[in-house]
Amino acid sequence: MYILYGGQFTRALIVEMVLAEGRLDYELREIDIVNQEHRAPEYLAVNPAGWVPALITPGGETLYETPAISLYLAEHHGLAHLAPKIDEAERGQFLSGLFYLTDELEPVMKRYFYPHRYVMREEDAPARKQQSIRDAMVCLSVIDQRLATGGPFHLGERFSLVDLMTAYWAAYLDTGKALDPYPALRRCIELVRQRPVLRDKFETWETMRAEYAALQAKGGGVR
Numbered sequence: 001m002y003i004l005y006g007g008q009f010t011r012a013l014i015v016e017m018v019l020a021e022g023r024l025d026y027e028l029r030e031i032d033i034v035n036q037e038h039r040a041p042e043y044l045a046v047n048p049a050g051w052v053p054a055l056i057t058p059g060g061e062t063l064y065e066t067p068a069i070s071l072y073l074a075e076h077h078g079l080a081h082l083a084p085k086i087d088e089a090e091r092g093q094f095l096s097g098l099f100y101l102t103d104e105l106e107p108v109m110k111r112y113f114y115p116h117r118y119v120m121r122e123e124d125a126p127a128r129k130q131q132s133i134r135d136a137m138v139c140l141s142v143i144d145q146r147l148a149t150g151g152p153f154h155l156g157e158r159f160s161l162v163d164l165m166t167a168y169w170a171a172y173l174d175t176g177k178a179l180d181p182y183p184a185l186r187r188c189i190e191l192v193r194q195r196p197v198l199r200d201k202f203e204t205w206e207t208m209r210a211e212y213a214a215l216q217a218k219g220g221g222v223r
Ligand SMILES: N[C@@H](CCC(=O)N[C@@H](CS)C(=O)NCC(=O)O)C(=O)O
Pocket: 009, 010, 011, 012, 033, 038, 050, 051, 052, 053, 064, 065, 066, 067, 222, 223
């Protein structure tokens, strides 16, 4: 069985979504990142980067990096509804969409979550966060334009891992009317969230966001 190191306030939820899509069994080992468990020697022995998630395969291999873990699961278990095979026509578009998320949006989201790590003075952190929201919106606008010409998913009528990950990340920025200028993106997100196997995961996501906001309001959170 797979062992997933993940838990509250982490993108391990993306991996859980992929595991749900594949109906794959796993044991979840909770790492409390608010209480710094990801920096404890026990976890650093699993992933020296100190990041969550990490996945131990049934064969005992340790995998890390959310997109890599997700793609591995999809390909290893032949989940063709998540990742087109290497010889399928949609493969190029799939890889382009996936790498756009990992190379462009994900680094911006790091600055959004941990702005204090990207400034010289603590008081500049709020401005850093605002800038990362603007940067993220640029990425979402690009995604919206791509979806508007070939949607409703990144691969046209065909859902994939790229849409799942887009819906996960965009949810952080979906406050008030922020996504109103991006109707194609909104439609894609709605379709992903309606997937029966993902519904409870996105509910977990909502709870997680509310709890993290409450924590931050009290001056807590991941440093
Ligand atoms: N590139 C890694 C990043 C993982 C990552 O940053 N995870 C966050 C939780 S969502 C984390 O471990 N944060 C703790 C920290 O940065 O101190 C991935 O995609 O898996």
